[in-house]
Amino acid sequence: MNIHTETNSQQILKPKNNFYNFIINPFSFFNNMLSNPKVMLPLLIMFIANVLFSFTSADLLYQGNNYINDSFIQNNRTIFMVLTVGISVISNLTTLIFSCLFLYFIGMIFFDNISYKTIFSFVLFSQIPQYINLFILTAKNLITQEITEQIQNPTLLDSIGTQVNPFNIWHLFLLGVAIHTMTKMSKTKSFIIILILPILNISLPQILTNIF
Incomplete structure (x- = not known):
């Protein structure tokens, strides 16, 4: 009887995964989604x-x-x-x-x-x-x-501007949260890994432009 009561109480206390939770508390949102x-x-x-x-x-x-x-x-x-x-x-x-x-x-x-x-x-x-x-x-x-349209032959400032925009920053933050949640790595390590992505996206177009 006590086991059922404890289980029910845990289900009641568990926050719902809705858009509000996705915006306000993404760590909780992704953690709740691990099981399903x-x-x-x-x-x-x-x-x-x-x-x-x-x-x-x-x-x-x-x-x-x-x-x-x-x-x-x-x-x-x-x-x-x-x-x-x-x-x-x-x-x-x-x-x-x-x-x-x-x-x-x-x-x-x-x-x-x-x-x-x-x-x-x-x-x-x-x-x-x-x-x-x-x-x-x-x-x-x-x-x-x-x-x-996408910018053809982007300059360094163009590449930086593409990466440093609110939606891309939000996307990278959520990706860092997702990696932290899935792998159980520390938040610091997770976000360091994510920082590699914009660095590559900024540097690769410049490298390819200089090569070709």
Whole structure:
């Protein structure tokens, strides 16, 4: 009787995993999700964000680009837009799957009891700030009627500016929380590992530009 009472009390005291908890206390959010990682909700958010952004970008591209103002393309514009959106969504999903697979194999070498589903779920949730940014960029496409394009041959300041923005910083913070939660490494070590990512993202474009 006492065992059931204690179990019920623990369930009542356990904080709910909702968006408020995700924002205010991500450490608690990810820790609560260890026993039952969720995939469908962040996957749906990723899907909607990518579809909306790629659709609005493709629509503006086929409207205003003289290089593709071809009669064949214009007559089959709907098909090309569906293909563009499909390729964008599939490529993003494929990248995510293989990135998590790589992390899973690394985790198998250094850590115990980390499932692929947990990694996939935690990485998806850590990318929610990026998906929120995509919603904002979609709105910008619709308001300005101009495509948000990536900078070609970015300078060092361009690369730094890309990394040092609120959504990317939030994403990296959540990724650090996810690594800390999954591996039980200290918070300091987890965030040091995460700091490698923006350093690589800043330095690699400069190295490749100088080489090619």
